[in-house]
Amino acid sequence: MAQAVPAEQKWWSGGKSPFNVEYGKLMMWYFLMSDAFTFGAFLISYGTIRFSSNSWPDPNEVFQSFPGLGSGLPLMFVSLMTFILIISSVTMVLAVQAGHAMDKKAVVRNLILTIIGGIAFLSCQAWEWTHMFHEGAWWGSNPFLNIDGTKASTNFTNFFFTITGFHGFHVFSGVIINIIMLIMTLNDVFERRGHYLMIEKAGLYWHFVDLVWVFVFTVFYLV
Amino acid sequence: MDNLHELQEVTHHHEFDREASRKEVMRVTVILSVITLIELALGFWLMYIDGEFFRLLIKGVICVLMLAKAFYIVAYFMHLKHELRNMIMTIVVPLLLFVWFLVAFLYDGNSYKNLKNTYDPYHYEQSKTKAEKPAHGAGETKDAKKEGSVE
Missing domain, CATH: 1.20.5 (Single alpha-helices involved in coiled-coils or other helix-helix interfaces)
Incomplete structure (x- = not known):
């Protein structure tokens, strides 16, 4: 034991960055982890109720309308929404990368595209909610039948509006955060700071919103 | 702790190859789009499948594809794959x-x-x-009933 050991690095006693990321980014990750548990709790309670039901409405029957094209088009509108969100996630990555390269112009352009994508998604969701409301669907009211032709409980609409609503609220706050990032970029805040790391944190949040949609989309619209 | 030697200070500008990252983003975009298209095709196909077991199988495949998409978003878009292993573990293990x-x-x-x-x-x-199927948009005609009717 009395060997000469090279001076031990004390990584966790302060003054060092053991994960080699800045504090804010690490905390954003932990916040997103807790948010994942919130969404997870929602989705698992949805799954539990669905597993305890003898039958459940058919998404191909419920989601079959497209603005301007009428009904009979299953999954078409939600495909559009999904691609809007994927593309806005891509432009967000490009904004983050442009920030790494200190390319202000590219950051601004990609942030604007991301914001447009977010607003487009929210508009789609607003249309879908309105349409479903006019079909008689709302919290506590479910006009759709189960896939086997029996009467459905209101569980389906309750979960649908609660979970897509909670997700839509996340998209909305993401758009607000991105608008703030855009204003800060235009005001040269990050140029003066010398780095665009704040965009990276906003980006993490935005990708998380896209990530949640992957799950919401699958469990409500596909299976 | 084999990765300690890789540590650098955060503020240190590590070399950043923009062109390579761009290519990676485009590759992941294509993968995500293709997976989504396959998912949609399977979801659409479910309308025409009757066998209970086969339906569950297709739904299982859709869920696997969903996890693949989640992996690509977290690993590449959120860049987690390129973080230090210890940090990845503090996030992935609780999940x-x-x-x-x-x-x-x-x-x-x-x-x-x-x-x-x-x-x-x-x-x-x-x-x-079995229940009677309401007509599409039937809710619009019975607005009076909709208000506060929770059954």
């Missing part, structure tokens, strides 16, 4: 709780269904009675 959540709660839901069907014949009978 393993979901394995237990899923197994326990879905099993419980299923068990509750079986209990109700076995011990509540009225519930079972009701859940097997």
Whole structure:
């Protein structure tokens, strides 16, 4: 034991960055982890109720309308929404990368595209909610039948509006955060700071919103 | 702690190859789009499948594709794959709780269904009675009923 050991690095006693990321980014990750548990709790309670039901409405029957094209088009509108969100996630990555390269112009352009994508998604969701409301669907009211032709409980609409609503609220706050990032970029805040790391944190949040949609989309619209 | 030597200070500008990252983003975009298209095709196909087992199989495939998409978003868009391994572990390991959540709660839901069907014949009978299909947009004509009617 009395060997000469090279001076031990004390990584966790302060003054060092053991994960080699800045504090804010690490905390954003932990916040997103807790948010994942919130969404997870929602989705698992949805799954539990669905597993305890003898039958459940058919998404191909419920989601079959497209603005301007009428009904009979299953999954078409939600495909559009999904691609809007994927593309806005891509432009967000490009904004983050442009920030790494200190390319202000590219950051601004990609942030604007991301914001447009977010607003487009929210508009789609607003249309879908309105349409479903006019079909008689709302919290506590479910006009759709189960896939086997029996009467459905209101569980389906309750979960649908609660979970897509909670997700839509996340998209909305993401758009607000991105608008703030855009204003800060235009005001040269990050140029003066010398780095665009704040965009990276906003980006993490935005990708998380896209990530949640992957799950919401699958469990409500596909299976 | 084999990766300690890789540590640099955060503020240190590590070399950043923009062109390579751009290529990676485009590759992941294509992968995500293709997976989404396959998912949609499978979801669409479910309309024409009747066999209970086969339906579950397709749904299982869709869920696997969903996890693949989640992996690509987290690993590449959120850049987690390129972080230090210890940091990845502090995030990924707690999420393993979901394995237990899923197994326990879905099993419980299923068990509750079986209990109700076995011990509540009225519930079972009701859940097997066919209902009249309302016309598309039927809700619009009965606005008076919609207000506050929770059944």
